Amino acid sequence: MVSHDPVLLDRVVALLDPALSHDGAVLVDATLGLGGHSEAVLTRCEQARVIGIDRDLDALAMAGERLAPFGDRFLGVHAVYDELPDVLDDQGLDSVDAVLFDLGVSSMQLDVPERGFAYSVDAPLDMRMDKTTGPSAADVLNTYSVGDLTRVLRDYGEEKFARKIAGAVVRRRETTPFTTSAALVELLYAEIPAPARRTGGHPAKRTFQALRMEVNDELAVLRRAIPAAIDAIGVGGRVVVESYHSLEDRLVKQAFTAATRSTVPIDLPFVPEGSEPALRLVTRGAEQADDVETAANPRAASVRLRALERIAPSSTSPGAAS
Template identity: 75%
Template sequence: MLLARIVELLSPALISSGSILIDATLGLGGHTEAVLTACPEATVIGVDRDPHALAMSRERLAGFGDRFLGVHAVYDEIPDVLERLGIPAVAAVLFDLGVSSMQLDVRERGFAYAIDAPLDMRMDPTRGLTAADVLNTYSAPELARVLKEYGEEKMARRIADAVVRERASEPFATSARLVELLYDVIPAPARRSGGHPAKRTFQALRMEVNDELGVLRRAMPAAIEAIGVGGRVVVESYHSLEDRLVKRAFTGVTRSTVPDDLPFVPEGSEPAYRLVTRGAEQADEGEREHNPRAASVRLRALERLRGPHPVAPHRPALDDDQLDDQHDDQLDDHGKGAR
């Protein structure tokens, strides 16, 4: 099972008293609950941009007391969170990327194409552009770029042109109308392969609305830098573009910079990090049958071998409400996390 494997990858970094894991994509707290149970010396700082998920996870994890701290933030804000808590380094960082099952299941959030709902798709429903805003304001070339880049949609320009044409008479507001347009625009032969014809478009809109690749691009180096010696970064990704960013970030810090023709590696020139997983691990057949979403998962892990940060036991200095207030003030000042 992937959950057991994630705990296995994280546990070696979380054996010391006061060791801290940042669960950068807290969701409903399932990963955090498993880690806190398996690693009794660890504390978890759970980060999530979705206030509804944060409230539910706080309730779920209340029994762990001060071993859990929930923070309302986007995961590219990890350096800001650690600075406010006065923490120089952590033992581990975990990312479970993509949309959570809770967000898919709540009709009003607009993530699912199987039911008619407002075209929202914001992970933080209090801020930023909605999917309807994207559909109703982006030019055809801009919209086609989003669909092609994030959804790998072969009919991207045809769909974009149809959206622009249809919104001239009535703006898009709900998912059912968009799904109907996609059925009309995508030829029948293309609809018979690759899953539901709306799958790629909805994925692309969600990733654009939440700036998922931009956030991940900023978050990866921040997470790698945040771990101390012996610390680990573990990432579950569900999209090839996400996995490519993670692979590139991990490869960049584990590759030796010593010239290939040098017969030995001088002391101190060894890479500061090593790959824990061999390539990207995938779910086994049993898990894929039980959870079809796991079919696309790619799991990678990285460990820090040397560097400037010893991991010292530390307890967060601020409580949940203080951090939330500071995060909201920072968003108001700088607009970070708005999408």
């Protein structure tokens, strides 16, 4: 099995534990991956069971093998995490006690060359988390216009040379379509000026990130999934999110802020009974990994961790966990 080192594992479990400390508690691990977080929850929260969602069939199979010792306390489901309401309907659940998102690409996807996520080896330009559906990274490179490629690289990769790279991609594909990562990496080295290549990590990092986010429609999925998760938790339930990209974290922050904001006019001298927000922030801003964890696990360097809790029922959400 591919190695897997979950980011902020102890802190994540500590945030989830209060919601999972009763008999029959249910956690939805919305981004199951290799099951590292789920394994820790099942081990430390002995009354809880986990529904693990992943769009990647390989990840589901590997996590299922890892979590098999927990028997029927674990259920794996092949779905995208914005399909959370449908997953709960299928399981006959009106609500759950916690939902966890560990966003971005998993170590398994990065470490298996043929998946095409990594720029360090030559491999087919795929990058689909679910290999059974949708366009690949090669399809994006070979069909998008200069304008659309520029938007993807600029918005998702925060790439300063987005338009220059997009123009070069379109010129090259006229004679030789993109099929593998080496050709793209070669082009990026040629188009990104030498001074810029010396800072900010590997020159292909931003472009590969942008293509992955586009191929998997990650921001649109997240924009639907976070409100769905908030609606899914009962009183005492928690939503915990680990983000690794500023756009992801911004969406999470906005959704959490909206959910916990009071609707009482700011000039009202008191909050009428029953008008308090139904949710509260558990974390103060976004928590980050310390230097020790970042040194041991470089992926932790960009993590932003946020959590909220339902403290009262609302008209749009369940009143109690099932």
